[in-house]
Amino acid sequence: MTQHTQSPPRYPQRFDLTGLSAVVTGGASGIGFESVRALAQCGARPILLDRDAAALELAVAALRDEQIEAAAHEVDVTDPAAVQHVAQAVIAAEGAVDVLVNSAGIARLNRVLETPDEEWRQVMDINVNGTFWVSRAFGRHMVERRSGSIVNLGSMSGLVVNRPQAAASYMTSKGAVHMLTKALATEWAKDNVRVNALAPGYIGTEMTLAMRARPELFDVWMDMTPMGRCGEPAEIASAVVFLASPASSYMTGSIVSIDGGYTSW
Ligand code: NAD
Secondary structure, three states: OOOOOOOOOOHHHHOOOOOOEEEEEOOOOHHHHHHHHHHHHOOOEEEEEEOOHHHHHHHHHHHHHOOOOOEEEEOOOOOHHHHHHHHHHHHHHHOOOOEEEEOOOOOOOEOHHHOOHHHHHHHHHHHHHHHHHHHHHHHHHHHHHOOEEEEEEOOHHHOOOOOOOOEHHHHHHHHHHHHHHHHHHHHHHHHOEEEEEEEEOOEOOHHHHHHHOOHHHHHHHHHHOOOOOOEOHHHHHHHHHHHHOHHHOOOOOOEEEEOOOHHHO
16 A cells, blocks of 8 residues: 655655764775765764774775764774773764674685685684674664664675685685674564675675686686676675665665675576
8 A cells, every 4th residue: 555644754864874873894995994985975973993003094094085084993803802892982982883884804715625724713703703793792782772783794605605716714704694694683673773784796895806816716707797897895885874774774684685696697
């Protein structure tokens, strides 16, 4: 039934983040940095978390050139005590945190039989444990306030096995991020805290830079991507804004593919 209410929704307002504060891990580079820019342009106050102090400094300066004032904290997401400490400091300074984007992550390519113990542990520690520590630290605050939106960076690599490169650690970690997203979403749904994940295909960032320079990888990737190109960070950041904003208010536990059609074939 079509609803003709007296005051119809104002759709631009549903994408408006004015007055909200948004924490972005991995905010110094790639998808995280672009998400900071997008969230700030839509009105949010951005707070960047990253383990790379020099990159954080450059990011804050670049944002300032665009009239975006951002706070930044150096933190390694694999350290739960440090994450807890930073979360308390950010919440105290901001008064409230409304949005969390978990973008910190790494990828390592190796066949299983050649994967060093330390590499497996590191990929799991950053991509899975880090997402858990940060979500728990800020999620506790969001649950108490009964308000918040968390956006995790999953991957098409958590949905399908990639080729031709072998990367069991990365694919397993992103599958775990997707399931963590659903677990958090269902635990916190009644607390008005939404948790969703994006599953990007190949995106033009630092993470894929060396891989894109290898034709034996890149040509297969493009052949397997119906749109025949890599995505831009802005094409992911736009969806971050959507999932962070009231425009997606009935979405939680969703894994949203943005992959140029990669997972359609
Ligand atoms: P990127 O390398 O450009 O940025 C990652 C950022 O995370 C860096 O600033 C890095 O310093 C930070 N980081 C890494 N480990 C950290 C730690 N332990 N603590 C704090 N910060 C840490 O990568 P990107 O391409 O922007 O990737 C962002 C996210 O998107 C990752 O989770 C990645 O797995 C996911 N993703 C990327 C692609 C892609 O093709 N680029 C595709 C799908 C998913």
